[in-house]
Amino acid sequence: MKKESFFSKRLQDVSYAIREFVPIAKEVEKTKKVVYLNIGDPLKYDFKTPDYIKEALVKAVRNDKNFYADSQGVLELREAIAERENKNNVSITPDDVLVTMGISEGIMAVFASLLNPGDEVLLPGPAYPLYIDASKFFGAKFITYKCDENLGWQPDIEDLQAKVSEKTKLIVVINPNNPTGSLYEKSTLKKIVDIAAQFDVPIVSDEIYDQIVYEGETTPLASISDDVTVIGLNGFSKLHLVTGWRMGYIYIKSPDEELKNQIYQTILKYLMFRLSAHTPSQFALAEVLRGEQKHVEELVKKLKERRDYVYRRIEEIDGLSAVLPKGAFYIFPKIETKGAWKDDKEFSLKLLKEMGVFVVYGSGFDPTYGKDHFRMVFLPPVEMLEEAMDRIEKFLKKHSG
Ligand SMILES: Cc1ncc(COP(=O)(O)O)c(C=O)c1O
Known part of the structure; x- marks a missing residue:
């Protein structure tokens, strides 16, 4: 050998x-x-995981929610997610949502579904490393656009513009950002959306820290982007203090209904390999999302x-x-x-x-x-x-x- x-x-x-x-x-x-x-x-x-969140999980287990769920996630949770995003002015329905085992699986599922060897992916520089690793894993080339430390680590729009090309398959935005803690200004996000629209490139928007904000507010990218396709990524690990439950989600919003459905179905095809995300956690988090989250x-x-x-x-x-x-x-x-x-x-x-x-x-x-x-x-x-x-x-x- x-x-x-x-x-x-x-x-x-x-x-x-x-x-x-x-x-x-x-x-x-x-x-x-x-x-x-x-x-x-x-x-x-x-x-610690709040007691009422732990109780919700125990309840789901006791209520026999212990089966394989649908690969796209249980309807109760997808409904609760759509409601949450609707409150943030992101107009999606439960049918636009796919539940994943953390955003980590979401990133792998999106990249697996859309990237071919030789494709280019634009990532913020610096970026959460899984985006770099996942790009390499699927044979794509990652290119980082500058985030400017002198401007509070805001993306440098000129640099981004200069790096988009015919080969660009996706533009990734992480807001609030890991590793810099930067919160992107709405005007900056709008400029990113304009560039994406000009080149007809979908944006992957990772908003896992959207409610962990100390000054200002997060603008969900899909709330200001009616003319581009946005693949939103979010999750429960950090905000709900359930890192070990491995729960996250993907949603797709696009002006092109056919493209949206194709992206959804392709990601779902990938997610079918792993049968489903953890079922009791899905029921528990559906309840938590609809509660007060004190x-x-x-x-x-x-x-x-x-x-x-x-x-x-x-x-x-x-x-x-x-x-x-x-x-x-x-x-x-x-x-x-x-x-x-x-x-x-x-x-x-x-x-x-x-x-x-x-x-x-x-x-x-x-x-x-x-x-x-x-x-x-x-x-x-x-x-x-x-x-x-x-x-x-x-x-x-x-x-x-
Ligand atoms: C920006 C970002 N995206 C995704 C993840 C992955 O989170 P999870 O897989 O727990 O949802 C993390 C974890 O640190 C992160 O910082």
């Missing part, structure tokens, strides 16, 4: 930066306490305090600077100083090994627009963030210059 040809070529270039250093962190843990700031999972810290206010309030703390500390540390995140729970500081590291990857690795602080290197989110940065979550309680920031400060004092 030839080992080189035994394994799938598709996975050769794929690497998910957020979890890449996990084995190293486990080693470091043998000698010191590691502060994990790499994964966007609120449940790894002091956030926990959200407290969640956002807590996160805002943590954001403010981390931002202030970063601003005070020599050698770091950051844009204040307006949404999500990530901050993307710039490493302003030269030091005992050759690049941001080595910076993060050394920080982990020496200080036990686990952040994700910026070039893992884009080699061009992410370099010389790192991403950290501000999910932990302030005491833990204080410990992490003290260690980062010490590291920079020791090694920079």
Whole structure:
């Protein structure tokens, strides 16, 4: 057996930066306490799934909602999702919705359904790494459009315009953004929609953080885009504190009814392979979506305090600077100083090994627009963030210059 040809070529270039250093962190843990700031999972810290959401799941199980569901998702949940999106001025019906096992599966399903080798996908630079990996996996070329740090990480419209071509299959927008925490202005979104309309390219709009916003409001892209096809992605993991349930959804809105149906059916074909998403969770979340979701206010309030703390500390540390995140729970500081590291990857690795602080290197989110940065979550309680920031400060004092 030839080992080189035994394994799938598709996975050769794929690497998910957020979890890449996990084995190293486990080693470091043998000698010191590691502060994990790499994964966007609120449940790894002091956030818990609200009791009423847990109860809804138990109820669904007790009510025998334990069968395989339809591949597009149960009608009750698709109805609740359509209602939610309608309230956001996105006019869709339950028949435009597909329930997925997290947005992660949604991304794979959309890319699997629409991309052919050689296609180009425009991604924000920097971007959530799964978009980069999924593009590579399906043989497409990912091209990042600049998001400008000097403009609060807003997409640079001229750069986007210059990079759209005949080969562009999809434009991806992540708003509020991971990893920068940027909230896109409505006028910027409108310009993106105009470019998409001009080139007749569908937009994939990932809005998983749409209700985790500290200043301003998210504009759902599909609410301002009557003349382009929008494939919306959203989910429950973060807002409803159910990361482990693996629940998300896709919706399609298009001025071209036939195209919309074709996209829907193609994605559904893919989703049929995996039979269905987790059925009890679907019934539980249908109930939750229709309820008051009282926990959200407290969640956002807590996160805002943590954001403010981390931002202030970063601003005070020599050698770091950051844009204040307006949404999500990530901050993307710039490493302003030269030091005992050759690049941001080595910076993060050394920080982990020496200080036990686990952040994700910026070039893992884009080699061009992410370099010389790192991403950290501000999910932990302030005491833990204080410990992490003290260690980062010490590291920079020791090694920079
Ligand atoms: C922008 C973005 N999209 C999608 C996901 C995947 O979320 P899930 O698969 O839990 O819905 C994440 C998770 O961090 C994310 O930040």
